[in-house]
Amino acid sequence: MAKIGFIGLGNMGGPMVANLIAAGHTVSAFDISVDAVARAEASGASAASNGAAAAEGVEVVITMLPAGVHVRSVYIEDDGVLDVLESGALVIDCSTIDVTTARDVIVEAEKRGLEMIDAPVSGGIGGAQAGTLTFMCGGTESAFQRAEPILETMGKNVFHAGDAGAGQAVKVCNNLMLAIQMISVSEGFALGEKLGLDTQALFDIASTATSQCWAMTSYCPVPGPVPTSPANNNYQAGFTVAMMLKDLKLAQEAAATVDANTPLGTQATEMYDAYAAAGNEDLDFSAIIRQITGR
Numbered sequence: 506m507a508k509i510g511f512i513g514l515g516n517m518g519g520p521m522v523a524n525l526i527a528a529g530h531t532v533s534a535f536d537i538s539v540d541a542v543a544r545a546e547a548s549g550a551s552a553a554s555n556g557a558a559a560a561e562g563v564e565v566v567i568t569m570l571p572a573g574v575h576v577r578s579v580y581i582e583d584d585g586v587l588d589v590l591e592s593g594a595l596v597i598d599c600s601t602i603d604v605t606t607a608r609d610v611i612v613e614a615e616k617r618g619l620e621m622i623d624a625p626v627s628g629g630i631g632g633a634q635a636g637t638l639t640f641m642c643g644g645t646e647s648a649f650q651r652a653e654p655i656l657e658t659m660g661k662n663v664f665h666a667g668d669a670g671a672g673q674a675v676k677v678c679n680n681l682m683l684a685i686q687m688i689s690v691s692e693g694f695a696l697g698e699k700l701g702l703d704t705q706a707l708f709d710i711a712s713t714a715t716s717q718c719w720a721m722t723s724y725c726p727v728p729g730p731v732p733t734s735p736a737n738n739n740y741q742a743g744f745t746v747a748m749m750l751k752d753l754k755l756a757q758e759a760a761a762t763v764d765a766n767t768p769l770g771t772q773a774t775e776m777y778d779a780y781a782a783a784g785n786e787d788l789d790f791s792a793i794i795r796q797i798t799g800r
Contacts, residue, residue, distance in 0.1 A: 506530050507655065510559035510566045511550070512579055512586070513600070514541035517626070518569035520633040521599070521659045523548040525567075528658035535559040556584030565595045565655060572751075573606035580610050592618035595651050599640070601625040601752060604670040604677075604759055611644060611669040620648035623669065624656060625676040629743040637661045641679070643671030677759050680752040684773040684790070686720040691794035694727045698798075704729055726791040735789035742789040749790035750777040 506529040511522050514536035525532050526549040534550040535558065536542050542552050553559035556579045560566050566586060570576050576598060580587050587610075590596070596614050598607065598621070607623040614621035622644030632638040638660035642649050649665045656663045666675045693716065697707045708730035712722045725731040735741055753774040760767045780796045 507565050508563045509533070509655070510535075510553070510561075510563040510586075511545075511568075512536070512556045512559050512566070512584075513569035513571075513575075514538065514545050515569065515571075516630050517599075517633045519544050519548075520630070521567075521569065521638075522550050524633075524636045524659045525655075526550060530655070530658070533559045533561075533563060556586050557589045560586045560589045563590075563594070565597065566590060567597045567655075568600055570598075570600040570602075572600070573602035576600055576602055576606055576610055581613055587614055587617050587619065590617070590619055594619050595648065595655075596621035597624050597652050597655070598622070599624050599626055601676055601755065602673060603755055604673045605762070607643065607673045608670040620645065620651060621669075622648045622652050623672040624652065625672050626660065627676070627679060628660070631743050632660070640664065641666050641672040641675040643667055643669050643673065643675075645669075673755075674759065677752060677756040680749065681756040681767065681770045681773070683720060684749055684753055684777065685769045686718045687724070687726060687791055688773055688776060688793060688797070690716075690718065690721045691726045691791075691797045694725075695794065695798045720791075724791055726794040735791055736794075740789045740792035740795075742787060744790050745786060746777060746781050746788050746790050746792065747786040750774070750781050750786075753777055 508531045511532050511534045514534055519541060522532050522534055522545050532550040533553045534545040535553040535556055546552050596619055611621045622642045624640045624642045626638045626640055628638040636659055639662040640656045640660050642665050653663050666672050704727050725734050726736050728736045735743055756770055757774055780793055
């Protein structure tokens with residue numbers, strides 16, 4: 506079992522810490538939220554006074570932070586975590602951030618004799634709690650092999666996508682596709698309602714036909730067909746509108762850097778931006794159907 510420093514104990518990071526501890530790891534935890542630290546302590550972690558303190562004397566550091574600016578601050582600037590770690594330590598950043606920052610921080614880690622991967626996740630809060638996250642990893646094969654058994658205590662799917670930054674690249678591509686699919690499913694069901702179709706009948710047919718996708722069969726945006734979907738709980742979030750908008754903006758930023766054409770991604774970003782601006786940031790992203798139906 507490893508000594509792990511974990512920085513970022515929000516809706517995702519907190520449950521991830523609990524799963525690490527349940528697997529037998531020792532965790533030193535830090536977050537700017539006192540309440541988040543208290544919850545981590547309740548699950549068995551020890552509290553650290555700052556990011557650097559969480560990294561002192563550990564073999565592995567894991568971060569789950571909001572954006573690239575926070576990742577730079579923790580690792581290179583304000584907290585300087587990379588300078589605290591002993592040579593040979595393993596660094597795992599599970600934040601969803603821009604590809605450029607991910608690559609830059611990994612370069613800085615390697616300069617200090619550290620191994621690091623970017624490992625953003627898919628699966629939302631429910632996946633973090635259940636330990637069923639999907640990890641998309643970028644970095645050297647050596648760093649990935651060291652990280653894999655640790656990530657497996659927090660998730661059920663762990664993939665090596667390629668070199669540094671590849672995990673972030675996969676994540677933004679995945680969520681770009683997911684956002685577009687959720688909008689398309691929402692439009693289809695909204696049209697079906699207008700045409701007088703029974704929702705369950707449309708679901709039963711479409712879910713076995715050529716429009717079948719995860720956004721329909723596992724996360725259907727209309728109440729009824731998928732009992733566990735947020736649509737049946739007033740769109741209480743598993744993955745918020747704000748989080749989807751963040752990922753869409755990262756996808757658009759990445760597309761601009763490589764001159765990729767993403768017209769549907771652009772439109773999806775505009776739709777989620779407008780829906781968030783109307784005060785719906787904290788709803789589940791599948792609630793975008795309300796913008797389409799006007800309800």
